[in-house]
Amino acid sequence: MLFQNITTMDENGGTQSNRFVAIKDDRIAYIGDAAPEEDFGRSYDGRGRLLLPGFYNAHAHSPMTLLRGYGENLGLQDWLATRIFPFEDKLDGNAVYWGTLLAIAESLRFGIVSTTDMYNFCEDMVRAALESGVKMNVGRAILSFNDGDDLFSLENFREAKALYASYNGAGGGRVKVDMSLHAEYTSNPGVAGQLADYMKELGAGMHVHVSETQKEHEECKERHGGKTPVEYLASLGLFDTKATAAHCVWVTDADMEILAEKGVTVASCPVSNMKLASGVCDVPRLLKKGVNVAIGTDGDASNNSLNFIEEMKFFALGNKIMKQDPTLVTPAETIRAATAAGAASQGRTDCGAIRVGNKADLIAVDLTVPNMHPVHDLANNLVYAASGSDIRLTMVDGKTLYEDGEYKTLDIEKILFETGKATDKILKALKHG
Numbered sequence: 001m002l003f004q005n006i007t008t009m010d011e012n013g014g015t016q017s018n019r020f021v022a023i024k025d026d027r028i029a030y031i032g033d034a035a036p037e038e039d040f041g042r043s044y045d046g047r048g049r050l051l052l053p054g055f056y057n058a059h060a061h062s063p064m065t066l067l068r069g070y071g072e073n074l075g076l077q078d079w080l081a082t083r084i085f086p087f088e089d090k091l092d093g094n095a096v097y098w099g100t101l102l103a104i105a106e107s108l109r110f111g112i113v114s115t116t117d118m119y120n121f122c123e124d125m126v127r128a129a130l131e132s133g134v135k136m137n138v139g140r141a142i143l144s145f146n147d148g149d150d151l152f153s154l155e156n157f158r159e160a161k162a163l164y165a166s167y168n169g170a171g172g173g174r175v176k177v178d179m180s181l182h183a184e185y186t187s188n189p190g191v192a193g194q195l196a197d198y199m200k201e202l203g204a205g206m207h208v209h210v211s212e213t214q215k216e217h218e219e220c221k222e223r224h225g226g227k228t229p230v231e232y233l234a235s236l237g238l239f240d241t242k243a244t245a246a247h248c249v250w251v252t253d254a255d256m257e258i259l260a261e262k263g264v265t266v267a268s269c270p271v272s273n274m275k276l277a278s279g280v281c282d283v284p285r286l287l288k289k290g291v292n293v294a295i296g297t298d299g300d301a302s303n304n305s306l307n308f309i310e311e312m313k314f315f316a317l318g319n320k321i322m323k324q325d326p327t328l329v330t331p332a333e334t335i336r337a338a339t340a341a342g343a344a345s346q347g348r349t350d351c352g353a354i355r356v357g358n359k360a361d362l363i364a365v366d367l368t369v370p371n372m373h374p375v376h377d378l379a380n381n382l383v384y385a386a387s388g389s390d391i392r393l394t395m396v397d398g399k400t401l402y403e404d405g406e407y408k409t410l411d412i413e414k415i416l417f418e419t420g421k422a423t424d425k426i427l428k429a430l431k432h433g
Contacts, residue, residue, distance in 0.1 A: 031356055055308045065099045096121035135175070135346075147190070181208045259291045269296040315329065331384070
């Protein structure tokens with residue numbers, strides 16, 4: 001494909017007008033001010049369009065689309081105990097498969113090309129990713145509630161191990177398998193330490209929830225001799241590999257130093273954190289410390305959408321009100337968090353930027369809509385004025401998966417029917433269980 005006369009935006013919000021961007025196979029083959037001599041097939045009229053890197057969702061639980069709107073206006077523990085855990089206990093692979101496809105459809109609609117996911121029934125999630133053409137970093141959540149547990153005897157670990165062996169690198173590298181310790185408070189030191197040793201031997205990444213709530217943060221210190229979740233996880237070696245720490249709302253200055261030293265990505269999930277009243281991640285301070293900060297949506301049960309442009313706006317605004325400083329978290333920092341920083345968190349070093357040789361993970365935004373006018377600065381408009389519905393095209397590895405309301409690899413009517421059917425089945429089981 002050849003994008004003609006299109007405005008491009010880099011990962012830092014910089015723009016150039018009337019560009020030609022050519023795609024060959026799965027990569028960007030040409031960028032210039034004039035049409036290339038080589039024939040790249042279909043031409044895309046880029047007038048009135050903005051081309052930018054696709055969005056990388058750094059923390060999510062995709063099958064939780066099935067729980068969208070199911071538990072509202074509840075405190076976190078009540079929400080988990082009375083709504084989320086009972087519903088999830090009734091899930092099966094079929095429900096997870098269709099729920100993941102629904103999340104993929106929503107993601108493509110909103111410009112998300114790749115998602116870092118943590119859940120169970122992960123083989124069914126991978127199947128959905130491979131069939132649809134998207135990218136996914138997926139990890140089977142590992143939990144252990146008994147002090148005497150051994151990692152290698154846990155069924156969830158055996159599933160994680162088999163998942164890595166079968167699917168890491170699948171789909172031409174579109175699927176990456178991480179190890180995913182659920183959290184400090186859902187595991188014990190023995191299991192967590194064993195997992196750290198195993199993943200380092202394997203060369204796998206780590207995905208873990210960290211200091212999402214003040215209660216979690218303080219109770220960890222009580223359990224582990226004053227160590228915060230970051231200090232505790234680091235002491236066990238869980239950050240000695242490429243790691244993503246989700247939330248990090250309550251991290252300390254000392255924690256931030258550790259995260260920076262270890263190269264850990266923080267996946268900030270502003271909408272979920274605000275909705276569950278967990279707090280606001282201190283993005284400006286993390287950035288100042290040199291931490292790679294990316295953006296995550298969390299699951300649809302606590303968001304309740306995957307509208308990534310909306311997530312970007314909340315990411316940019318949260319610290320302004322918390323610190324009463326309107327200069328904090330610029331559009332450029334926000335765009336980088338949504339693109340290049342998210343790609344880096346997933347270990348996708350040839351993604352997240354419009355460069356010759358990079359993977360062609362791209363989105364096109366409509367600039368002709370009223371909310372995008374006038375244009376004083378396109379980066380400002382993208383973060384503060386754009387809507388998810390302004391995205392007209394989503395491309396992954398050079399393949400257009402969504403364009404102008406049409407899904408190229410998904411049967412959206414079937415997905416809506418099957419997710420409704422799976423949800424109804426679970427609700428009936430809960431009612432009669």
